[in-house]
Amino acid sequence: MKPLSPKAFQRIQEWLYRNAGIQLSAQKGSMVVSRLWRRVEALGLADFDAYLEHVFSPVGEVERAEMLDRLTTNETYFFREPGHFALLRERILPDIRDRAAKVWCAAASTGEEPYSLAMVLADQLGQRWQLTASDICGRALQQARSGLYRMDRLDLLPRDYLKRFCRRGTGHYEGMLLIDPELRARVRFVQHNLLDAWAEPDEFDVIFLRNVLIYFDQPTRQRVLDNLCATLRPGGWLIIGHCESLAGLSLPLQQLAPSIYRMARVPHRQRLSA
Template identity: 55%
Template sequence: MSFRSDISAFALHRIRDFVHRTAGIVIGPDKTALVTGRLWRRLAICGLPSYDAYVDFIARPEGAQERSIMLDLLTTNETYFFREPAHFDFLRNEIIPQHGNGTLRVWCAAASTGEEPYSLAMVLADCVGNRWDMLATDISSAVIAQARKGVYRAERLNHMPADYLKRFCRRGIGEYEGMLVVVPSLREQVNFDLHNLLNTRPDSEQFDVIFLRNVLIYFDNPTKQRVLANVLRALRPGGWLILGHCESLQGLQVPVDTLRPSIYRKPAMDRRAFTRIAS
């Protein structure tokens, strides 16, 4: 079956609308090449002649699995180990010494294929031994499955400190020949879970540190506000929130104190509770 590789304005609008409603992510009208570049193979796999037929298919009940695949393809972003290294230095030099001797609970809220949570895990294992636990989440089931394996091309580890590479990675064998694998002891301590940031986490979960890096840039302001409210609900009073260097909270109502650009701290007492007590 032949198919049309171009996409109509209506089909593009329906895809953008679905991604925004489902994941909160804004795909701009200038991202036509990104959409078609990531989805054109799916038309052939599904045996569909055009993008209009494709969006009709994913709107039907029998298209549920394909909807999930499409969402994975359009929301997965490239990353690498120890991206934006100043944040890992802040964790090592500021957060960990201030935390004390208890278990440090960390949520990596945009885990992607695992490079960020494993980078955090290496710093934690180096500095506090086993006195930490981590939740790493993403909306994409495909990248979560990949992250759990902990297998990476060597070039993805170019920014990793040499001693960490020696301590926490092994050369792959068999089907993973030519790859590097995160050691099992580290992989087993990171709990990967599927999670949509438009939803809240269970009330019983409270974290000391939340990394929410390089994801807010894909949201419009109302969605940013909603995501941050959900995330901060899971951050204990006095906990730290880390955003990406290109992100800010300007124009948003967020009850945190700015320590430095992209690094924030939740007040030790919730401000709304303080207002109620004061009145």
């Protein structure tokens, strides 16, 4: 098979940025090859140029979705950045007393983060919570819905949560765990592109959007955060990754600590008229 040509790589770069907001640096050519060459062979095509002609043809819709799935990074594990879960448990949830808490995990990947959130919510609130988990990658969501994971993903999962909310695999599933079906059923998984506005009339108390903004340029970050802020309740919380920042963006949020932001409790127009 011929190497990935500069022209083909540029087509992929432009398409991925336009459709997912993700920028591929010039150094990512080998990553693209490693993730797509099996698809070129599976379709019986001669090279990447022929593959892209198929992908971007009128009959390439299914393969475009496949390519997007393969190029989307899905690296995560249970209770990643544990301080955020402590904040949820100790500060955010105790302040929500008059209704069910509504949480959005906006980059669910293969499900480790939303299930970590679900364990905290079930532990602290019983049945008084709703959790929506979304991702652009259909393949990742399919795995997330299964709730089946390798045991080596569990280093930070609290032992009592492991006993209460997980089932250890035996026989063919030795070395695996399954999220308890009752907890799994409480998590709603939705395929969603963060470049698009949320289509439902939800108001969330907390949005987790962690370790995603690093893949976007500044205009795309603004667009994504505008969409998310439109769904936050007054006083709602936005949690991003520790390596990320909202510096330079115009948003109705107050930074309380690195990676921790909060919407004003009273909308701006009400404060002016008070």
